[in-house]
Amino acid sequence: MALRAAVLRHVRVPVQTLTRTGTKSRPWGPNCGSIRFLSSHDDHLTKEEVIDRVLSVVKSFPKIDPSKVTPNVHFQNDLGLDSLDNVEIVMALEEEFKLEIPDKEADKIDSCNLAIEYIYNHPMAG
Amino acid sequence: MSVTSTAAYVARRAAQKERVRILYRRALKDTLNWAVHRHLFYQDASELRERFDVNKHVEDLDTIDRLIADGEASHNKWRHPDPYIVPWAPGGSKFTRNPTPPSGIELINDSHDDDQGCCL
Numbered sequence: 001m002a003l004r005a006a007v008l009r010h011v012r013v014p015v016q017t018l019t020r021t022g023t024k025s026r027p028w029g030p031n032c033g034s035i036r037f038l039s040s041h042d043d044h045l046t047k048e049e050v051i052d053r054v055l056s057v058v059k060s061f062p063k064i065d066p067s068k069v070t071p072n073v074h075f076q077n078d079l080g081l082d083s084l085d086n087v088e089i090v091m092a093l094e095e096e097f098k099l100e101i102p103d104k105e106a107d108k109i110d111s112c113n114l115a116i117e118y119i120y121n122h123p124m125a126g
Numbered sequence: 127m128s129v130t131s132t133a134a135y136v137a138r139r140a141a142q143k144e145r146v147r148i149l150y151r152r153a154l155k156d157t158l159n160w161a162v163h164r165h166l167f168y169q170d171a172s173e174l175r176e177r178f179d180v181n182k183h184v185e186d187l188d189t190i191d192r193l194i195a196d197g198e199a200s201h202n203k204w205r206h207p208d209p210y211i212v213p214w215a216p217g218g219s220k221f222t223r224n225p226t227p228p229s230g231i232e233l234i235n236d237s238h239d240d241d242q243g244c245c246l
Binding site: 083084086087088090091098099100103104106107124 | 143144146147148150151152154155175178179211212214215218
């Protein structure tokens with residue numbers, strides 16, 4: 001027992017600073033802006049993010065020239081689409097933001113501006 | 127006389143266009159319900175679009191009404207029995223599940239009676 005106590009008194013284990021390196025390599029630290037909470041009620045989209053995602057959806061529509069798409073563009077007057085293309089774009093936006101827009105309201109969305117306003121003001125847009 | 131008939135024509139055309147848009151929207155959603163994969167959906171959606179585009183240049187109002195009624199009847203017949211609903215929407219799997227408590231609720235924790243029981 002005395003031998004064991006003497007050995008234990010002289011043995012030193014090097015202490016590793018695990019916590020410091022852990023915080024450095026963490027990709028989603030508190031300093032990073034893209035925190036996603038578990039509850040979907042807490043993270044509301046910012047206006048810039050809504051604009052970016054709406055424009056990317058509209059630009060990826062096959063009948064549209066992507067260089068013409070701006071946040072103020074009107075689908076049928078400016079982009080040369082017809083009303084059924086308009087329906088398809090609104091449905092693509094619904095899927096992008098995981099929304100369920102009632103038929104009558106979806107029918108009124110006919111420009112990028114209206115779509116951005118509607119999605120930004122929708123509480124469940126994600 | 128001609129002004130009223132023109133106004134009636136325009137109103138009827140607008141109502142027909144809205145019916146067609148809503149019918150196309152519902153049919154397109156239903157296509158997504160029936161198609162399991164995306165590549166199947168794209169094929170079905172373009173076929174649906176072709177069925178609408180065939181009658182694009184029909185001018186007669188009564189014919190248009192009949193075509194719309196036919197389309198709605200066909201859509202009702204082939205409607206999906208268990209469509210996808212966004213979870214929070216009425217009928218969805220998370221509808222009214224775990225609602226947020228109303229504002230003004232105060233949580234009182236009196237399970238321990240020591241002096242430090244100031245916070246929850």
